[in-house]
Amino acid sequence: MNNTEKLKAGQIEGETGLWEMVIGLEIHAQISSKSKLFSGASATFGAEANSNVSLVDAAMPGMLPVINEYCVEQAVKTGLALNAQINNISVFDRKNYFYADLPQGYQISQFTKPIVGEGEVIIDSDDGNQTTIGIERLHLEQDAGKSLHDQHPTKSYIDLNRTGVALMEIVSKPDIRSPQEAGYFVKKIRSILRYVGSCDGNMEEGSLRADCNVSVRKSGEEFGTRCEIKNLNSIRFINQAIQAEAERQVEILESGGKINQETRLFDTSTGETRSMRSKEDAHDYRYFPDPDLLPLEFEDSWVNSLKASLPELPDTLRERLVADYAITPYDAAVLVEEKDYVEFYEKAALGRDGKLTANWMISELFGALKKENLTLLDSPVSPENLGELVMLITNGTISGKIAKDIFVDMMISKKRPLEIVKEKGLEQVSDDNEILKLVENVIADNQDKVKEFLSGKDKLFGFFVGQVMKVSQGKANPGIVNKLLKEHLK
Amino acid sequence: MSDLLKFDLLQASKAIKNKEFSSVELTNAYIEAIENTSSLGAYLEIVKDHALNMAKISDKNISDGVSRPLEGLPIGVKDMFCTKGIKTTASSKILDNFYPTYESTVTQNLWDDGAVMLGKLSCDEFAMGSSNETAAKGNVKNPWLLCKEVSPGGSSGGSAAAVASRSALAATGTDTGGSIRQPAAFCGITGLKPTYGRCSRWGIVAFSSSLDQAGPLTRTVGDAALMLNSMAGYDNKDSTSANLKMPNLMDYLDKGVKGKKIGIPKEYTQDGISDDIVKFYDTSISWLKDAGAEIIPVSLPHSKYALPVYYIIAPAEASSNLARYDGVRYGVRKEGKNLDDMYELTRGNGFGEEVKRRIMIGTYVLSSGYYDAYYLKAQKVRRLIKQDFDNVFEKVDFILTPSTPTTAFALGEKLDPLTMYLNDIFTVPASLAGLPGISLPVGLDKSGLPIGMQLIAKAFDEVGLISTAQVLEKSAGFNFIADGAAK
Numbered sequence: 001m002n003n004t005e006k007l008k009a010g011q012i013e014g015e016t017g018l019w020e021m022v023i024g025l026e027i028h029a030q031i032s033s034k035s036k037l038f039s040g041a042s043a044t045f046g047a048e049a050n051s052n053v054s055l056v057d058a059a060m061p062g063m064l065p066v067i068n069e070y071c072v073e074q075a076v077k078t079g080l081a082l083n084a085q086i087n088n089i090s091v092f093d094r095k096n097y098f099y100a101d102l103p104q105g106y107q108i109s110q111f112t113k114p115i116v117g118e119g120e121v122i123i124d125s126d127d128g129n130q131t132t133i134g135i136e137r138l139h140l141e142q143d144a145g146k147s148l149h150d151q152h153p154t155k156s157y158i159d160l161n162r163t164g165v166a167l168m169e170i171v172s173k174p175d176i177r178s179p180q181e182a183g184y185f186v187k188k189i190r191s192i193l194r195y196v197g198s199c200d201g202n203m204e205e206g207s208l209r210a211d212c213n214v215s216v217r218k219s220g221e222e223f224g225t226r227c228e229i230k231n232l233n234s235i236r237f238i239n240q241a242i243q244a245e246a247e248r249q250v251e252i253l254e255s256g257g258k259i260n261q262e263t264r265l266f267d268t269s270t271g272e273t274r275s276m277r278s279k280e281d282a283h284d285y286r287y288f289p290d291p292d293l294l295p296l297e298f299e300d301s302w303v304n305s306l307k308a309s310l311p312e313l314p315d316t317l318r319e320r321l322v323a324d325y326a327i328t329p330y331d332a333a334v335l336v337e338e339k340d341y342v343e344f345y346e347k348a349a350l351g352r353d354g355k356l357t358a359n360w361m362i363s364e365l366f367g368a369l370k371k372e373n374l375t376l377l378d379s380p381v382s383p384e385n386l387g388e389l390v391m392l393i394t395n396g397t398i399s400g401k402i403a404k405d406i407f408v409d410m411m412i413s414k415k416r417p418l419e420i421v422k423e424k425g426l427e428q429v430s431d432d433n434e435i436l437k438l439v440e441n442v443i444a445d446n447q448d449k450v451k452e453f454l455s456g457k458d459k460l461f462g463f464f465v466g467q468v469m470k471v472s473q474g475k476a477n478p479g480i481v482n483k484l485l486k487e488h489l490k
Numbered sequence: 491m492s493d494l495l496k497f498d499l500l501q502a503s504k505a506i507k508n509k510e511f512s513s514v515e516l517t518n519a520y521i522e523a524i525e526n527t528s529s530l531g532a533y534l535e536i537v538k539d540h541a542l543n544m545a546k547i548s549d550k551n552i553s554d555g556v557s558r559p560l561e562g563l564p565i566g567v568k569d570m571f572c573t574k575g576i577k578t579t580a581s582s583k584i585l586d587n588f589y590p591t592y593e594s595t596v597t598q599n600l601w602d603d604g605a606v607m608l609g610k611l612s613c614d615e616f617a618m619g620s621s622n623e624t625a626a627k628g629n630v631k632n633p634w635l636l637c638k639e640v641s642p643g644g645s646s647g648g649s650a651a652a653v654a655s656r657s658a659l660a661a662t663g664t665d666t667g668g669s670i671r672q673p674a675a676f677c678g679i680t681g682l683k684p685t686y687g688r689c690s691r692w693g694i695v696a697f698s699s700s701l702d703q704a705g706p707l708t709r710t711v712g713d714a715a716l717m718l719n720s721m722a723g724y725d726n727k728d729s730t731s732a733n734l735k736m737p738n739l740m741d742y743l744d745k746g747v748k749g750k751k752i753g754i755p756k757e758y759t760q761d762g763i764s765d766d767i768v769k770f771y772d773t774s775i776s777w778l779k780d781a782g783a784e785i786i787p788v789s790l791p792h793s794k795y796a797l798p799v800y801y802i803i804a805p806a807e808a809s810s811n812l813a814r815y816d817g818v819r820y821g822v823r824k825e826g827k828n829l830d831d832m833y834e835l836t837r838g839n840g841f842g843e844e845v846k847r848r849i850m851i852g853t854y855v856l857s858s859g860y861y862d863a864y865y866l867k868a869q870k871v872r873r874l875i876k877q878d879f880d881n882v883f884e885k886v887d888f889i890l891t892p893s894t895p896t897t898a899f900a901l902g903e904k905l906d907p908l909t910m911y912l913n914d915i916f917t918v919p920a921s922l923a924g925l926p927g928i929s930l931p932v933g934l935d936k937s938g939l940p941i942g943m944q945l946i947a948k949a950f951d952e953v954g955l956i957s958t959a960q961v962l963e964k965s966a967g968f969n970f971i972a973d974g975a976a977k
Contacts, residue, residue, distance in 0.1 A: 055592060059814040061585070062572045062594060062693040064728050094810050096856070100829055105813020156829075158818070286856035288865060291699035291807055293729050 010178025012216065014250045019216045021246045022223050023176035024136075027189055029168045029199040030143070030207040031074045037142050037166035038065030038108060045205050049159040057164045059103035064292050067092075071166040072296060074198035075115050075140050077306050078168060081196045081313055082135050084119025086303050092140075092293045096286040101145035101158050109169075111287040114139035115296060121192065122315055123184040124333045133185050134173030141167050168198070174213065174223065179242040183235045186210055187337070191314050195339050209233050214245045216253065224249070225259040229266050229273055241266035245273045317342060325354025334362055340376050347383035352390045360390055364404070368411050380414045381407070389417040397421065398428050402474050430477040432484065435468070438476065439484045442467045453489060464489065494519040495656045495976055499563060499713035502659060506552060506562045513545040513552070513562025516659075517606050520564045523657040523976035524608065530974060531630045532642075532651040532658075534569050535577050535610035544606040551604065558604035560720055566658035568649045569610045570617055571597045571704070572693040576607075580695040581625040582615045584815045584840025586822050594693025595725045596662060596704045603720040608658055612648030615842045616812065617669055617697045620913045621901070622647025624844040629901050632677055633974030634939055640898040643673030643913075649707045650677035656976045660708040660717050664694060666701045667800050668893075668917025671929035674707050675893035675942025678931040678972060680959070681707045682714040683917075685949045686924035687732030689718075690725030696811040698804040699730070701921050711930060711959045715739035718952065737953050745957035748782035752958075753886035755790045758916060763895045766935035771892050774932055774943045777965035778890065778958075786886050790878040795871050796919040797911060802855050802868035803922075808845075809852025815840065847907065876923040883948045888958050891916045893929035893942035920946045928959045932966040940970070 012019040036043050039056035056063040079086050093111040094104075116138035122130050145163040149156050170189060176182050190201035190208055201208050210233075215226035229245055232238045244266070249259050263282070264273040312320070314336040321332040321342070335341045335358065349357040365386060369379060389406060392398045398406065398421060406417050406426065413420070421427055429435060442464060443450055453460040468481045494516050497505055506513055521538050541564060548562030572578045572590035579585040593601070601607065614624040622630040622644040632642040633655035642651040646663030650673035653661050663670040665683035674681025682705045689704040696702060706717030719739050725731045754775060759768070779785050817823035817836030824839050826832035841849070855864035882889065894913055920927040926949070929942040943962060947955040 058819055060572075060590070060592070060820070061578070061580070061588070061695045061814070062590075062691070064692050066727060066729055096810050096813060098813065098816060098830075098833055100816075100818050103814060103819060105816060106810055284858050286810070286853065286858070286861075288806060288810070288856055288861070291730075292696075 008178075009180045012246060012250050014254050016254055017218060019246070019250050020219050021177055021179075021242065022174050022215045022217060022226070023178075023182050023242060024174035024213040024226075025172045025176065025182060025185060026211040026213070027170040027172075027186065028209045028211070029078075029170060029189070029193055029201070031071050031166040031168060031198055032200050033068060033071050033074065033166055035068055036164040037068050037071050037140065039164050041164065043165045045207075047161055049157075050161060053160040053163065057103065057160055059105070065108060065290070067293065067296070068166065071140065072115070073306060074196070075138060075168050076298075076303060077196050077310060078170075078193060078198045079116030079119065079138050080303075080307050080310060081192045082116070082119040082121055082138065082170070084135055084138065085117035087113065087115055087117055088298055088300070088303070089113065090115040090139075090296045092290045092296070093287045094290045097283045099144070099147075100156060101147045101160070101163070103145070103160065103163060107142050107144060108290055108293070109141035110139035113295075121185070121188050123181060123188045125180065125184055128330050128333075131181065133175045133181075136171040136173050138168055138170045141169055143167050179239040182212065182238050182242055186235055186238060188314070191337055195311055195313055197311075203233050203235075206233060210238055212238060212242055212245075214242050214249070215259070216246050216249045224253075225261050227259065227261065227273070228263050230263055230276060232266060237266060237268060240271055241273060244271055248273065311339070321345075325349055325358065327355050327358045331358040331362060338376070344376055344379075344383045348387040348390070350387060352387045353394050356394065357387060357390045360386060360407075364407055368407070372411070380412070381410045382414075385410060385416055392417055392421065396428055396430060396477065398426055399474060399478060402426050402428070426475060428477050429472060429475045430480055432480060435472070435476050435480050436484055438468050438471050439481070439488055442471065443488060450489065461485065461489070492519040492522065492976075495523055498709040499660050499716055500710070502563055503560070503716065506548075507557055509552065513548040513564075513606060514542060516562065517541050517545040517564045517608075520608055520657065520659065523655075526976045527633070527655045527657045527974065529631070530633060530651050530655055530657075531628060532611055532648040532655065533566070533609045534579065534581070534612050534627055534648070537576055537607060537609050540576070541606050541608050544601070548604055548606060558602070559716065560600060561604035562606060563604070564606040564608045564659050565600065565717075566608050566611045566649060566652045566661040567597055568613050568646050568661065568663050570613060570664045570695045570697075571662060572695065573597055573607070573610065576610065578610065578695070579626070580616045581613050581627065582815075582840065582842070582845070583626045584821050584836070586626070588820055590693075592693060595690035595727065596694065596721045598693075599720050599723060600662070600717075605720070611646075611652055611658070611661055614645035614647065614669075615845050616695065616808070617645040617664055617666055617702075618808070618844050618848055619644040620668070620672055620910050621899070622673070623901065624842050626842060631901070631974065632898050633972035634678060634898065635937065636974035639901045640939065641676065641901050641903075643676035643894075643898060645669040646673045646681070646707060650674055650679060650681065653677070653679045653707050653709060654972045655974055656971075660706055660713055662704060662717075662721065663707045664697075664702055664704050665917075665921065666698050666703075666804060667921045668914040670705045670707060671893050671917045671927055671942070671944055672914060674929045675931070675940065675944075676898035678940030678968065678970060679707055679709055680711050680714050680928065680930045680963075681705065682718060682928045682952075682955070683921070683926060684718060684722060684952055685732070685926045687730055688722045688736065688926070688950070688952065690723070690728040690731045692725055692727040698807040699811060700807060701804060711928070711956055711963045712743055714928065715743060715956045732950070734950060739953060739956055742953040742957055744960055746781065747778060747958050747961040749784070750782075750888065750954075750958065751784045751786050751886040752778050753786050753788035753882050753889040755788050755793065755882070755889060755891060757790055757793050758891045762912070763892060764897065764935065767892045767895065767897070767941055770933045770941045770943065771890075774890060774962055774966070777962060781961045781965065783961075788882045788886060788889065790875075790882060790919065792871060792874040792878050793919045796875055796922055797915060799868045799871045799875065800914070800918045800922060801851065801911060802864050803872065805848040805852035806856050806865050807852070809849045809856065812841075812845070812849055844907070872922050875919055879919075879923045879925060879946075887947070887954060889946040891944045891946070893917065893944040897935045897937070897939035897941055916944060925949055926952050926955050928955050930959050930963050930966070931968040932962065933968065934970060940968075
């Protein structure tokens with residue numbers, strides 16, 4: 001029996017019944033900062049190995065961390081954007097473990113007193129539904145370095161460029177119920193981070209990675225034992241890994257087994273998760289407050305000033321777009337996904353038909369850019385030109401059909417639509433007399449079809465419209481063509 | 491003995507500026523003294539050429555009339571301070587090949603003020619010890635009662651022995667639980683631990699970050715003031731450095747103690763203190779009284795927990811601070827079959843017994859399941875200890891205690907770590923409270939070994955500490971010279 005199609009996202013049909021997934025995410029977001037969290041070294045991506053390493057990063061004897069104020073600001077701003085509680089006193093702790101790419105022998109993180117406490121975000125699914133996902137906390141921590149095991153047959157190489165780079169770890173509550181929701185959550189967080197400017201959200205470069213905690217249960221039961229899948233760096237892998245892991249757990253539970261709480265890795269080549277280390281092998285991190293750093297303390301007034309400096313965020317922006325431009329909530333959701341989209345849209349829609357502009361931007365422009373593998377920033381069509389195109393349609397200068405041809409031209413030539421219209425003489429013809437001539441010609445040339453039409457074959461009306469449009473090279477105003485054909489086909 | 495070795499820091503400074511002798515002459519005298527006293531084992535590294543170059547610059551400055559506060563004065567540096575291009579081992583095998591590319595803030599401050607670098611001084615490995623016996627390169631001998639082979643104390647044993655033997659005009663030390671004050675007491679010199687935060691910890695090999703503090707070891711209290719003036723100061727590279735202006739201590743010398751209140755904690759006169767020390771404690775109290783101070787009995791009820799608290803917090807921090815010595819990036823690596831094997835061999839061979847013991851204690855007390863019972867509780871008691879001091883300092887200006895319960899013990903005598911730890915019983919409480927303390931010699935015991943008294947002041951009252959200590963110094967008139975001093 002296969003009724004997969006009838007299952008809701010996040011449900012698994014087992015032998016014993018329907019299972020549901022319980023998912024919590026830990027998102028590691030690299031703060032967009034010139035320098036690292038506790039050292040002055042550059043945090044730029046892609047530099048030559050070990051070229052962005054300060055004495056502090058290399059954990060030379062006697063070196064001490066000094067907090068990067070900019071990173072603290074970004075964390076607080078992000079916390080505010082997540083509607084979360086800002087903790088005016090927070091503490092840095094050391095998380096102790098040995099690894100070759102961890103020079104200090106500990107990671108400076110925040111354990112019991114994070115900088116940001118509970119908050120929430122609203123996620124949008126493709127079907128337009130909204131769900132609220134709780135945020136457990138956000139804390140600041142250092143990234144580790146990179147071990148390269150495949151450069152030499154017997155040796156491992158270490159690159160410390162990433163060592164000490166500032167990360168925000170954003171932990172969700174276990175409120176997510178499907179791989180799809182997990183994806184929407186990551187997208188929403190990424191969008192918020194980009195609006196705030198605290199993280200570029202670039203998953204390919206590793207600026208945004210997620211650990212997924214997955215468990216399964218029968219509806220209404222207590223949470224099951226969870227497994228953590230580490231270090232997923234694309235929404236596709238997040239989807240796949242959660243689905244695969246949940247299915248694995250259902251299989252074990254249904255065959256009478258037990259889930260071991262453990263850390264797992266997702267193998268992108270097999271599409272399966274595999275054990276990395278079990279709870280028994282888990283490190284005892286021996287967390288304790290870092291005595292080299294004072295607690296972070298700030299005043300309400302400082303937090304308030306950061307709050308005031310926040311840009312308009314996706315959720316409020318979305319409401320405003322719906323109100324100001326009379327577009328659908330769905331279109332608004334697409335437009336607010338990225339700050340660049342909204343900025344483009346608002347420029348294009350200035351003084352134009354908002355709804356039509358949104359349609360053109362989302363279906364025509366995004367489609368064309370995707371085909372050309374371009375981002376909105378590289379768009380050959382400027383927002384002003386898109387707006388002009390919409391204006392030419394709404395004021396009757398051109399028909400929607402001609403507009404599509406002009407748009408293709410704009411994508412190549414980057415010209416203003418009005419210029420193209422003039423060059424090619426594409427203005428819509430709305431003069432009754434001019435169109436009447438065309439209508440009379442078409443009727444004269446197709447007497448047999450006229451007879452058929454008059455004897456009751458109503459469908460042929462479209463044929464006549466098409467013929468008139470054709471001879472007008474698409475320039476005839478379709479409304480007038482319709483009107484005149486009706487009058488003369490008698 | 492070269493005549494030049496008789497001058498203490500303040501005297502030598504004046505004499506050099508008056509061109510009675512040059513820095514090169516003085517530096518040469520000390521280099522000779524170092525060779526002379528090499529059997530003490532105080533120096534790990536001697537930088538003769540470097541010293542003479544610095545001395546030449548100083549002489550030029552003096553002849554140009556632009557001398558700095560410590561111009562031309564040759565001093566030694568505890569091996570816990572990273573010194574650029576000069577081997578820095580923290581007396582450990584694991585750093586036996588380590589040449590820093592940077593200079594610690596405190597030593598840089600000293601060189602900027604004109605001091606001349608003689609070399610690096612032995613200490614207990616990673617400053618963990620009270621006898622200097624845990625140093626990888628072996629014992630340092632106390633220059634007092636040389637024939638009896640007595641410990642100079644620790645961890646700044648090399649620094650204390652060098653100053654007492656007149657093979658350094660002054661020296662830097664670090665104090666975590668008494669590592670400046672106890673060796674100073676054992677070697678008959680002055681040792682000052684400033685308030686936590688006075689001196690930058692940047693570039694000092696970390697032992698216990700919440701306790702470590704640099705300070706001077708000198709012949710006199712005035713010398714300590716001159717040294718500390720240069721060593722201390724806010725440093726934005728150390729987040730725990732105090733952003734306070736250090737008053738010029740030289741403006742506050744010899745201010746007396748009239749009308750000041752001196753607290754005598756009843757808990758500090760307990761069993762296990764040698765009779766001679768008790769006697770000199772009483773004498774010291776009467777000296778202060780005679781000088782116009784008011785003596786007030788006080789109580790520090792939680793001080794009895796100071797040692798156990800210290801031996802939880804310091805090893806806990808050390809276990810984490812020493813994790814960086816893993817053989818991956820610097821230091822002595824012992825190759826192994828794999829990464830874990832390399833760690834075990836490197837750290838197993840590189841660290842000595844005492845360091846390993848403290849790493850294990852520290853790892854244990856921070857383990858999940860034990861953290862609350864040990865580390866967290868220790869932090870709470872630490873706050874109570876500090877609270878005791880806060881309460882007492884509402885009533886008095888300074889606290890007087892002996893520096894140590896006994897005078898210097900024989901090398902190899904204290905094999906049991908617990909007995910060794912007890913030696914820090916008077917110095918640890920002020921460390922836990924972050925308070926400034928000074929030890930100065932007040933007399934000799936029956937066997938001829940120096941006795942030190944400790945004064946403790948309110949946080950950041952180094953000014954008061956210095957002038958009060960000077961009163962005691964004057965009354966004691968301690969002018970004995972160690973039999974093992976340079977000849």
